[in-house]
Amino acid sequence: MESLSARPIVWTRETAIAEKRNVWTALKRGFRRVCPRCGEGKLFRAFLKVDDHCSVCGLDFTPHRADDLPAYLVIIIVGHLVVPLALMIETNYSPPVALQLSIYLPLTLFASLLLLQPVKGAVVGVQWALRMHGFDEQNPTE
Numbered sequence: 001m002e003s004l005s006a007r008p009i010v011w012t013r014e015t016a017i018a019e020k021r022n023v024w025t026a027l028k029r030g031f032r033r034v035c036p037r038c039g040e041g042k043l044f045r046a047f048l049k050v051d052d053h054c055s056v057c058g059l060d061f062t063p064h065r066a067d068d069l070p071a072y073l074v075i076i077i078v079g080h081l082v083v084p085l086a087l088m089i090e091t092n093y094s095p096p097v098a099l100q101l102s103i104y105l106p107l108t109l110f111a112s113l114l115l116l117q118p119v120k121g122a123v124v125g126v127q128w129a130l131r132m133h134g135f136d137e138q139n140p141t142e
């Protein structure tokens with residue numbers, strides 16, 4: 001039988017207060033593309049490349065595992081914006097297909113590119129706030 005943890009977690013009032021992480025605040029900071037802990041350091045070093053650590057507070061960003069979730073979320077968000085718009089315009093005005101495609105395709109592309117980095121930042125922020133994938137200093141092996 002394997003042991004659950006090599007180090008026992010000792011919770012005190014001070015550690016509980018110091019370790020409190022607000023999910024909503026971290027999500028908003030990640031969406032703004034800044035560090036979810038301090039809200040000042042940059043989260044990204046390239047368009048979709050998360051930096052290794054925060055330049056202000058030194059938080060290690062390497063445990064994040066955003067993977068494909070930001071892309072799925074962007075597809076859902078943009079799809080729920082563009083499809084109802086296209087259906088409403090088609091049912092009310094019936095413009096030519098070429099005109100519709102010349103509007104919807106660039107709109108979908110630019111909206112997706114615009115949302116991809118903020119959504120990825122929000123995902124990383126939520127992962128940090130929920131102590132997922134090694135963002136928990138008390139149990140760094142996960």
Ligand SMILES: [Zn+2]
Nearest residue numbers: 035038054057
């Ligand atoms: Zn920071």
